[in-house]
Amino acid sequence: MAEAPGDIEQLIDLMARLPGLGPRSARRAVLLMLKKRGAVMAPLATVMAQVAVSARDCARCGNITNSELCEICRDERRATGELCVVEDVADLWALERGGAFKGRYHVLGGTLSALDAVGPDELRIPRLVERVAEEGITEVILALNATVDGQTTAHYIADVLTASGVSLTSLAQGVPIGGELDYLDDGTIGAALRARKRF
Amino acid sequence: MEWRDEGALLSMRRHGESSAIIEVFTAAHGRHAGVVRGGASRRSAPILQPGAQLAVNWRARLDDHIGAYTVEPLRSRAGLMADRLALAGLNAICAMIRVALPEREPHLHLWHMTMALLDALEAPGWPPHYLRWEMLLLDEIGFGLDLSTCAVTGSREDLAYVSPKTGRAISAEAAGDWAPRLFPLPPVLLGQGPATQTELAQGLAITGHFLTRELAHARNDRGLPEARARLLDLLSRP
Numbered sequence: 428m429a430e431a432p433g434d435i436e437q438l439i440d441l442m443a444r445l446p447g448l449g450p451r452s453a454r455r456a457v458l459l460m461l462k463k464r465g466a467v468m469a470p471l472a473t474v475m476a477q478v479a480v481s482a483r484d485c486a487r488c489g490n491i492t493n494s495e496l497c498e499i500c501r502d503e504r505r506a507t508g509e510l511c512v513v514e515d516v517a518d519l520w521a522l523e524r525g526g527a528f529k530g531r532y533h534v535l536g537g538t539l540s541a542l543d544a545v546g547p548d549e550l551r552i553p554r555l556v557e558r559v560a561e562e563g564i565t566e567v568i569l570a571l572n573a574t575v576d577g578q579t580t581a582h583y584i585a586d587v588l589t590a591s592g593v594s595l596t597s598l599a600q601g602v603p604i605g606g607e608l609d610y611l612d613d614g615t616i617g618a619a620l621r622a623r624k625r626f
Numbered sequence: 627m628e629w630r631d632e633g634a635l636l637s638m639r640r641h642g643e644s645s646a647i648i649e650v651f652t653a654a655h656g657r658h659a660g661v662v663r664g665g666a667s668r669r670s671a672p673i674l675q676p677g678a679q680l681a682v683n684w685r686a687r688l689d690d691h692i693g694a695y696t697v698e699p700l701r702s703r704a705g706l707m708a709d710r711l712a713l714a715g716l717n718a719i720c721a722m723i724r725v726a727l728p729e730r731e732p733h734l735h736l737w738h739m740t741m742a743l744l745d746a747l748e749a750p751g752w753p754p755h756y757l758r759w760e761m762l763l764l765d766e767i768g769f770g771l772d773l774s775t776c777a778v779t780g781s782r783e784d785l786a787y788v789s790p791k792t793g794r795a796i797s798a799e800a801a802g803d804w805a806p807r808l809f810p811l812p813p814v815l816l817g818q819g820p821a822t823q824t825e826l827a828q829g830l831a832i833t834g835h836f837l838t839r840e841l842a843h844a845r846n847d848r849g850l851p852e853a854r855a856r857l858l859d860l861l862s863r864p
Contacts, residue, residue: 574675612699621705
């Protein structure tokens, strides 16, 4: 089988490392870009080069931005005293899509993990403690994943922040919208029952 | 090669985009790793949490291959996530098994005790069980403590210390001037009386000392896992 020229093959290899793409789909994507070189490939290359230079972490919350502070941290209307702690930027974006939260965020950059030797100093936990003290935070919402690592991290943060006197809350766990009980795992059903509310 | 077994999940690590490599502490095959195809999916996420009790089917072409698991959930431990101390206990148990036991070596008695301890985490009062479990873990790796008689006099009475070298009990009379260099022996290690917080800490200091020493070579002197230190920290609080 004839191989693609070296640099194109290299592009396919790089594309195949992206989530959701394998070697075949990367090859298809590269072929499409080559077909639409002016409309897709060149603008994509330009934007990627720009983002590679400009993208950085927000100095305050850890969100991805292209300036010192992200848009959320610059917006004074979001200084509600509520701070939502999330594991990574994807979680922040998920909460922003929902549009229900009007406060500010703090991105930890992962969770505590004995397996991957991630300790508190590898995460942005010391910065979180500083922010709670400096920004007049009244409530910290621990929006961490309902996994063993996520909840271990939540308990650790709760320990660290207890002395500050700030109100600590966490997301509810239970039946998702559109969820059918028959398809839920035992853990979720148990959590939903424990967190039942008056109807 | 194919077998079926039951066990507790110790760890899960993503492998590629959709698969996961899991380690399970099984009854008949010990600590055993394998690939779960589709294990990184959202559907598998609640099942593949540390501590979850699973029925596993392992298949490989050759015995020394990593092989592939198919898993069925038997019991979730998700209820422990809301309890800070129980979650720390769960993390410590999984981490200690991972660092202390060699792969693919059955430890049936320890397995039964581990399942019982994981069940016990759901109610208060489990920390003395954890201490006894660590003593059994020491036993299983070949360094069980001998607390039946005094190493010096052979007496069964007045046992008050543990030698940090031999792991044997020493009576108060035999210890003499050496007492400050020995570990105080809390009654809970002899199966006597309810464990106070101090006794528990003394007991865990003893098991920690011997586990650190025995695992030093295998762990390149990295000490015991952080998860155990976190549990000890929580247990030491009023």
